[in-house]
Amino acid sequence: MRSPLDLLQLALEMGQRPVVLWQLLGIAIALGASKLLIGVRKRSDQFWLMPIASLLLGLVALLLASIGIPNEIVLVITAVFGSLTLLQVIYALLRKLRMEATLDKFFSRFARPAVIVISVALLIRAAGFEELWSVSILPTNAGGQYPLRITIGEISRSLIAFYLLFVTSGLASKAASIVSKFSLGVSTESSEIIAELSRYIYIFSGLIFILISIGITGNFLIAIAASLSVGIGFGIKDIAANFISGVWLLLEGVIRPGDIIYIDQDPCIVNRLGPRAARLWRERDNADLVVPNLQFFSDTTTTYTSTDRLRRAEVQVRAALNHKPSEVMALLEQIPSKIDGVLTSKPPSALLIDYEPAAILYSLRFMINDPMRNIGITSSVRQAIWECFEEHGIEIPFQKHVLISDARHKAQLASKKPQQ
Secondary structure, X not given: OOOHHHHXXXXXXXXXXXXXXXXXXXXXXXXXHHXXXXXXOOOOOHHHHXXXXXXXXXXXXXXXXXXXXXXXXXXXXXXXXXXXXXXXXXXXXXXXXXOHHHHHHHHHHHHHHHHHHHHHHHHHHHOOOHHHHHOEXXXXXXXXXXXXXXXXXXXXXXXXXXXXXXXXXXXXXXXXXXXXXXOOOOOHHHHHHHHHHHHHHHHHHHHHHHHHHOOOOHHHXXXXXXXXXXXXXXXXXXXXXXXXXXXXXXXXXXXXXXXXXXXXXXXXXXXXXXXXXXXXXXXXXXXXXXXXXXXXHHOOOEEOOOOOOOEEEXXXXXXXOOOOHHHHHHHHHXXXXXXXXXXXXXXXXXXXXXXXXXOEEEEEEEEEOOHHHHHXXXXXXXXXXXXXXXXXXXXXXXXXXXXXXXXXXXXXXXXXXXXX
């Protein structure tokens, strides 16, 4: 079995062969000419780059075959560009049919990577490096407790399997959500929790299966887990704590996607509960927040959608002392019913809070059905209070400052002296 150094030496020798050099030169000329043609035509859109490059590479392959020079490497590169051209044409047709959003992830996460991976494998075969897959990068430890030998081929297959595992985890979670919702009859929120947990289980089970398939035994996994436990205790304890907190949040269901919670006195919508952090959307500045899952356990979190979406809003206002509190409170209780977003099924209540030196402080409390609109609704209520008070002649007191100059002050004192 050859070592990596032997294969590197073989690659250097093959790179110096005239047959390989002619093919590499032809590929470079074809790609350079295609780029030059696009530049001469001054096309800002690079749509025609792939088709022109495929055509020129095909002509180079035919030219090499006609003069008796092997063209396996050129044919592989031609197949790569031809496949990418086909995918590009299909995607362009879907865009015209306005269907690109449906298959966008399929093209970006599966189709194009699959073409590249298959092309690399064919290129290695065409270059005569089939033995590369059997090269061992971790030699056998015959005398050790956990013998292990991993080849480049096994690592390559494992990386492809890892990629497919993460790509298809979304499909597994959606399938679990559909089954739990329609077969078991659970609610939408519960089905989302089941989908997220199913995704974690799917990824974890797949990782274990892939590691076992490349020769990593159970004892070796236990040894790795023991080693990681030390690292978790010192270096990645926060990541582990956030992951465990995320799983516990999903199981307990206290905070779920779609809930409205308050972060730093701002209402935010929970868009997603991830394995490490939750993604929130803040309406005030249209910002996306990433909050570690552990924060929901270490700090007090206020939620208005755990059982329902109702929230009690409050507006405080002052009125002059010369107005009867009963009349002011009666007017205040009539205002919220005219505002959009205020629940009329739950009557508002006006309360007298305090007597102040120049005013009486009142509180108007009412129920709203959307906590995210709290600021807008309370703003409308405050405006309606001002208009109502102006209509009924109720004064909203404010501080008045009277500035008296020194000369005027002396004149006032002189005028108050008794006449002699």
